[in-house]
Amino acid sequence: MKLHICQPHGYCEGVMRAITIALNKRKEHPNTPIAILGMLVHNEFVIELLEKHNIMTINRPTIDGDNSYLGNLPKDTLIIFTAHGHPLYYEDLITSFGLTYIDATCPKVEITHDIINEALNNNQDIIYIGQSNHPETEAALSIDDKRIFLYDLNDKLDFSRVKHQTPKVVNQTTLAINELEHVHNHILENIPGAEIHDEICRATRMRQEAVKNIPADVDLIYIVGSTHSNNTKKLVDVARISHPHADVYHIQSVADITPHQYENKKSAAVAAGASTPLHVTREVINHLKQLPE
Numbered sequence: 001m002k003l004h005i006c007q008p009h010g011y012c013e014g015v016m017r018a019i020t021i022a023l024n025k026r027k028e029h030p031n032t033p034i035a036i037l038g039m040l041v042h043n044e045f046v047i048e049l050l051e052k053h054n055i056m057t058i059n060r061p062t063i064d065g066d067n068s069y070l071g072n073l074p075k076d077t078l079i080i081f082t083a084h085g086h087p088l089y090y091e092d093l094i095t096s097f098g099l100t101y102i103d104a105t106c107p108k109v110e111i112t113h114d115i116i117n118e119a120l121n122n123n124q125d126i127i128y129i130g131q132s133n134h135p136e137t138e139a140a141l142s143i144d145d146k147r148i149f150l151y152d153l154n155d156k157l158d159f160s161r162v163k164h165q166t167p168k169v170v171n172q173t174t175l176a177i178n179e180l181e182h183v184h185n186h187i188l189e190n191i192p193g194a195e196i197h198d199e200i201c202r203a204t205r206m207r208q209e210a211v212k213n214i215p216a217d218v219d220l221i222y223i224v225g226s227t228h229s230n231n232t233k234k235l236v237d238v239a240r241i242s243h244p245h246a247d248v249y250h251i252q253s254v255a256d257i258t259p260h261q262y263e264n265k266k267s268a269a270v271a272a273g274a275s276t277p278l279h280v281t282r283e284v285i286n287h288l289k290q291l292p293e
């Protein structure tokens with residue numbers, strides 16, 4: 001089968017950095033319990049890799065939930081915050097249990113937080129475009145729950161809540177480019193003075209552009225990544241819009257490929273989310289390469 005491989009694939013810098021932080025901590029502290037609050041990055045193969053190094057993934061705390069399980073951890077446990085950022089109250093919560101934390105937040109996410117903080121210091125309110133309940137969104141909203149207004153991609157925003165005439169508009173880093181443009185237009189129609197900052201990260205942007213540029217005659221597209229991964233799900237959305245005549249499958253690994261998917265197909269493309277391990281994508285590519293023309 002003719003095969004088009006989207007570049008880049010493999011980890012983005014933020015994912016690579018978070019995994020390196022966790023594995024380095026294991027090397028530095030071979031006998032210390034290490035636990036991550038939620039998925040370090042959104043991929044199950046990465047979680048398995050960390051488990052092999054005895055780095056456990058535990059539940060994320062909730063602001064009004066029962067977080068007493070943290071008190072059952074050994075007192076020398078190192079807690080790692082995930083690459084998506086964390087709600088600010090996590091820091092006090094962890095120290096209140098006598099535990100130590102390490103922050104693996106992606107620097108690109110931190111830049112967005114810096115923009116938010118600077119705007120708040122300048123008395124500018126914030127509209128944050130993102131998905132409610134996503135850890136990156138929760139982290140951003142926690143900076144100031146009174147002056148940051150969520151434009152939820154599913155629920156939109158009640159604009160009457162925003163009193164400021166020139167709010168700063170920022171977003172989750174892994175949104176789809178087209179979707180974000182649409183939301184920006186919607187905001188500007190309602191608040192013409194809104195100051196737009198496009199915060200889609202370079203890694204997300206490059207992967208979406210690569211999917212858009214898949215040759216038009218490709219009739220089968222595989223997007224490899226976890227169903228938890230927002231940037232992977234956005235690649236699926238982009239592929240379905242840019243290649244409406246192709247069959248698009250979101251797969252987690254080669255194990256999800258079945259013969260009926262490629263029956264009568266002439267040409268396939270493979271793209272992968274920013275948290276998908278390279279070897280997982282390579283297995284998909286190698287499998288497809290072996291199929292007859």
Ligand code: SF4
Binds near residue numbers: 013015109174
């Ligand atoms: S996708 Fe972007 S924001 Fe998310 S970890 Fe990678 S570089 Fe950072």
